[in-house]
Amino acid sequence: MVLMPKILNAKTVHDYNAYVGHADQHPLVSVIDYAALPPIRHSRTRFSVYALFLRDDCLEDLTYGCSKYDYREGTLICVSPGQIGGVEDNGEVFRIEGWALLFSPELLHGTPLAARMKEFTFFAYQVNEALHMTAEERATLIALMKQIQEELCRHPDVHQRTILVAYIELILRSCFEFLQKVFLGLMYPFSCVLWAIFWSFSLLFFVR
DSSP: OOOOOSSEEEOSHHHHHHHHTOOOSOSSEEEEEGGGSOOEEOOEEEESSEEEEEEOSOOTTOEETTEEOBOOTTEEEEEOTTOEEEOOOOSOEEOOOEEEEEEOHHHHTTSHHHHHGGGOGGGSTTOOBOEEOOHHHHHHHHHHHHHHHHHHHSOOOTTHHHHHHHHHHHHHHHHHHHHHHHHHHHHHHHHHHHHHHHHHHHHHHHHO
16 A cells, blocks of 8 residues: 655645646635545645635544644634645545645735735644634625635636635635634633632622
């Protein structure tokens, strides 16, 4: 049995498309509906492109950098250039469920979005607490990915790059909004505890 290389190098959008069996539609952007693709082998991948994976399957051994990823069904996984993620090849094939958006940093070159990418902290390695999507959030992202997919099917013109970048920024800002909702939801019980402690001490102080 011939195993995949220890690390698969996805230097371009095409490299990842070739790995999963998806036809190229644009040299710098790819939207993938995994339901339309055949099963593939596992692989750990070093990315030189940005990627967002909306996964509907569940892998227990998914790694991100040097640690395990907080991952379950309905997870959004965000990867930036230079990062490594995936599952070590064991010779078996499996079917991915979900959607993916990949885009090259070259697409953003010279655009305002290129300077704002650092704002989207969910691309950071240390953020291995995955974003678990609600059904509504998942539907929003898929709808936006389908809009990009439709644009990629059109004959390219001078406006296409601007349109693609605008859709990508909308997706990233949506993800940022979803993540903020999760963060505020986690902080709310903690804030309630702090207020309870504060008022307890205040009552003790005034009673005395």
